[in-house]
Amino acid sequence: MSPFCNLPKILYFCVMKKVSFHTLGCKLNFSESSTLARHFADGGYERTSSATESDIIVINTCSVTDHADKKCRNLIRRLHRLNPSALIAVTGCYAQLKSEEIAGIEGVDLVVGNNGKGSLFELADRLASHRGATEIHTCATSELTSFFASFSSGDRTRSFLKVQDGCDYRCSYCTIPLARGISRNISIESLVGEAETIAASGCREIVLTGVNIGDFGRTTGESFIDLLHCLDAVDGIERYRISSIEPNLLSDDVIEFTARSPKFMPHFHIPLQSGCDKILALMRRRYNTSMFRTKIEKVRRHIPDAFIGIDVIVGFPGETDDDFEQTYAFLESLQPSFLHVFPYSERADTDAIHMDGKVSPENKERRAARLGELSRRLHRNFVERFVGQRAVMLVEGIRKGGIMFGYTGNYLRCEMPYEKGLTGKLIEITIKEIDDDGTIVKATR
Ligand code: SF4
Structure with missing residues (x-):
């Protein structure tokens, strides 16, 4: 065969444009970046992990804390320094909340808010051929109503499936409802279809992700427990995990179903945020410590070996040393398997930023370190129980x-x-x- 037979193919690959993805933040962002990557692949782009060889660099940002914003800005600057000629497209929560700020960073060509993720490929591809002034495509929070269906692919064992977006709660410290909009979802039927696609790719485990997944059903009138039942019946998927669920939405039905189903893993991730009722009220959380304890006891009764991870925020305004000690004692009495500890971070446009009783950075750090140490002890205790089994x-x-x-x-x-x-x-x-x-x-x- 003539060596020239492959020439068109070789030329095709030589001119194929390349795109890289740089994702920060939660699993929802990872599943969305993965879907964006499939859009680019369908449009003829080759995915690369190297920013230096990219024609387009997509940065999917997070804005959960001040530190997250800073990390995003640094990443944009670093990637632009590495490859000044690449088109830089920034999307995600930080892009939604602070589009002008991001557009002002040198090297940024395109800013796309959370509602525009579905058209990010078309916008970036067009701009790559006709570079002009920085474009901003965002909308008001009230207009964040579309659903960008997503699941991650490329990992042979696990896929993150987005089942829900947005949040109708108004926790006083949280900016996510402003960045993600109202609670919404697509139908159970569509999600079952996506789970079947994931199963067909050979992936065995699905992690259900969302902003407030227990609130599933706002758009379609369906319920989270119905979703679990239908996913359970999908052939080929052998394991499901529920990423994180608000304690007030962790219903008896969900706990009992997880205990019965061989596919839903004994693994719970539950945000507590504070073990002091005064602070929980200031945070506008929808439960108190007594309800939280009841949920954990119920999980333990039905699934004694379950992994229970708990989120905690330290240094919320008004949290005194005594309040923190209450949280510490509460967590120690619950004996969870792991703690995810976050020092409170002030966010613009939240009510907590105006609250009195600010906690010094040193105090926050000290409290975080103590809970970090408690978490290591609790985790070791949990793991040790299974030696020999x-x-x-x-x-x-x-x-x-x-x-x-x-x-x-x-x-x-x-x-x-x-x-x-x-x-x-x-x-x-x-x-x-x-x-x-x-x-x-x-x-x-
Ligand atoms: S439940 Fe509260 S903390 Fe979680 S996303 Fe909604 S407002 Fe934020």
Whole structure:
């Protein structure tokens, strides 16, 4: 065969434009970036992880804290320095909330708010051929009503499926409802279709993501528990995890269903934010410590080995040393498996920013460090309970040194010597011992 037969193909690949994605923040952003990447691939772009060889750089931003905003600005500047000729498109929550601020950063060509993600590819592709002044495409919060259906792909074992967007709650510290809009969803039928597509790709595990997923159904009149029932019936998906659910929406139905279903994993991520009722009221959370305790006890009664991760904010305005000690004692009494600790961060356009009793950065840091230490102890206690027991692990991949790793249903990270052909498979293991940090389980078959 003549070596010239492949010439058109070679030329085609030579002129193929390249795009890279840089995602910050939550799993929702990751699933949306993955969907954006598929839009670019359908439009003839090649995905690259290298910013320097990209024609278009897409940055999907987060704005959950002041620190997140800063990280986004630094990332934009760094990527522009690395590749000054690339078109830079910025989207996500920071882009939605502070579009002008982002447009003012050198190198930014396109700013697209959360409502415009569905048309980001067309906007960026057009601009790549006709570069002009920086374009901004955002809308008012009240107009954030469309649903950008998304799931992540490319990972052989796990996909993040977006089931819900936005939030109708008004927690006094939170800016997410302004960045994401009202609570909304697409139908259970559409989501089942997406789960089937994920299953057909060979992926075995789905993590349900959203802003306030327990509130699923606002748009369609359906309910979260109905969604779980229908997803449970999808062939090919062997595991589901519920990413994070508000305590007041973690219903008895959801707990009991998770306990019964072999597909829904015994893994809960529940935001507490404070173990002091006075602070919970100031935060405008929709529960108190007594209701929270009832939920945890219910989970424990039905699923004794469940992993329970809890979010906590330290240093909220008005949180005294005594209030913090109440939170500490409350968490210690609950004995969760892990704590996600966040120092309170002031956000513009929230009510909390105007509250009295600001906590000094040193105090916030000290409180965060104490809860961090408590979390390490709680996690070790949790992991130690399973030494000597059998478990099922989904093999995710290999890391250096011929070791493969994965997670059990109740989210123990396990490592064992590599065996060929097991990636993406569920295997039975014995938990032998835990590492010095108390975080990783050494396992054998
Ligand atoms: S529930 Fe509260 S903290 Fe969570 S996104 Fe809604 S307003 Fe923000």
